[in-house]
Amino acid sequence: MSKPLLCLLAGLLVLLTSCNQNAAGIAAECGPDLPDAYTIRHPAWASNASIYEVNIRQYTPEGTFRAFEAHLPRLQQMGVGILWLMPVQPIGQFKRKGTLGSQYSIQNYRTVNAEFGTMADLRHLVDAAHQRGMHVILDWVANHTAWDSQLAKEHPDWFTKTKQGNFQPPVSDWQDVIDLDYSKPELRRYMTESMAFWLREAHFDGFRCDVAGLVPTDFWNDARQQLQQVKPVFMLAEWDELYPPAFLPKAAFDPNTKLLEKAFDMTYGLRLHTLLDSIAKGQKTTAHLDKYLADERRRYPAQVYLMNFTSSHDVNSWDGTEYERLGKNALPFAVLTALLPGMPMVYSGQEAALKKRLRFFDKDTIPWNDYPLQDFYTKLLQLKKTHPALRNGDPCSEFERLPVSSDLKTYAFVRRKDAAEVLVALNLDNKPHELMMRELEPGNFRELFTEQSIRLGATSKMLLTPHSYRVYERLPEQKRSWF
CATH class of the missing domain: 3.20.20.80 (Glycosidases)
Structure with a gap:
């Protein structure tokens, strides 16, 4: 067997081993292993x-x-x-x-x-x-x-x-x-x-x-x-x-x-x-x-x-x-x-x-x-x-609280896994609030209830009416075509 082929096989073996470790040991990447005391495995x-x-x-x-x-x-x-x-x-x-x-x-x-x-x-x-x-x-x-x-x-x-x-x-x-x-x-x-x-x-x-x-x-x-x-x-x-x-x-x-x-x-x-x-x-x-x-x-x-x-x-x-x-x-x-x-x-x-x-x-x-x-x-x-x-x-799955306001009657957070993301914003007050989307990575989003698409990022402002909610799903980024 030629040396280049041996190298290729060896590389594939390392890749497969790495993939298997990732599949079997998610907690190693995403957080601590499930403690031994927990024996329940959900259906x-x-x-x-x-x-x-x-x-x-x-x-x-x-x-x-x-x-x-x-x-x-x-x-x-x-x-x-x-x-x-x-x-x-x-x-x-x-x-x-x-x-x-x-x-x-x-x-x-x-x-x-x-x-x-x-x-x-x-x-x-x-x-x-x-x-x-x-x-x-x-x-x-x-x-x-x-x-x-x-x-x-x-x-x-x-x-x-x-x-x-x-x-x-x-x-x-x-x-x-x-x-x-x-x-x-x-x-x-x-x-x-x-x-x-x-x-x-x-x-x-x-x-x-x-x-x-x-x-x-x-x-x-x-x-x-x-x-x-x-x-x-x-x-x-x-x-x-x-x-x-x-x-x-x-x-x-x-x-x-x-x-x-x-x-x-x-x-x-x-x-x-x-x-x-x-x-x-x-x-x-x-x-x-x-x-x-x-x-x-x-x-x-x-x-x-x-x-x-x-x-x-x-x-x-x-x-x-x-x-x-x-x-x-x-x-x-x-x-x-x-x-x-x-x-x-x-x-x-x-x-x-x-x-x-x-x-x-x-x-x-x-x-x-x-x-x-x-x-x-x-x-x-x-x-x-x-x-x-x-x-x-x-x-x-990551949970991130967004520091959108110093007010104590609004709340916003992101749920994220890899590139998939959901943004949730609430106004629990009886008056409108304008939220600044600080720390939000820029991208295109679609609102769940209105189905309207919008571009949001760290400088975006969101006006929420009293007692309202917004739920946005991040859309996949479109790759540019140069031809």
Whole structure:
């Protein structure tokens, strides 16, 4: 073999080795490796997903799986990647609240609430979502059951008791449910087997786990391992490891809980949620967003998922709609939660600009009003789905805060990966602001909502009207032709 050919082969070998190292060791270029304590590997289909919470009861006049299924084409077009169904099991009768009761008061873990339809209807819904490229997770209530649940009748020893030996609610206000005792190995085995039942029988792809921090973490760690043997799952915990829930005494909150290491793909971004409420009330400023993001990065590696949202079933019913809480900044904050690092969540009815609190224990159908915000959320979620700089948990995606103004009611940032870039600018004030795009590399951009193209750079000025937002996608630079 000739010497030039040997050199060529040697060069190719070095190049291939370098490429392999880059592919296998992204963190070496983009940040620190994922710590050994983190064993969760997210399903590939979650990397560009947004999540949509489905309230079957209130979604349609019928309140059934079949009636909701007709909305799948619209949600697919909107860019939804994961559908989260609120609990689908029968609801307890004893001490029921309202006429229909709480969907979180489970009477039987392995059957379907007849009000919603049959197991065949549910399976048809999940399979239809799969056919459209969406995945579906089930809301799972592991911490408590209804008073008249099957488990309370057959296994009363699986519950915590008062000093008098009676069942007890886990929280004083939750009088329609009773607390389970996870010191019982038989309960742990039953609960894990019940979760696996829904993966097999209804083809779910994972679970959103109610008040996950009230259930021992080692149960979730073990359950995740066993569920993975059935199929790759996505697990969302209703919890924030650094933020005590309002219903729990602070002394009972354990900040050392590690749900995201071995059990869950994602937890709630509850601190961001409350921060947005505080900014809307004038109690905090956009400067606190920087501190929040810095705290998150110190706490978690970039590969961890946190869920960003402006509404949910709990928030809407008990705290108020986003229009009550966020006022004229409801849409700017929706843009923010969609495009900050994290996975955005949309609740049933937000695309209808829902301005009412849905009743929690009674029938209260969403007034859709021809979906006035369908296009708004479609543009956001489709951008999230397709843009390489917005991938979930990607350590190679950069976040840069732009110092556009000294004012504390504006906020601008860039999400960037290689040459792909998204620029977001918000004005949360009730007066206009002119932002100077300092530190922005010059280039051509297209605005997401107006589709207008513009040249922007470090000397550009952007006038934002009160309570407005702009989202720009950097366009590829056109190569000049000299011929």
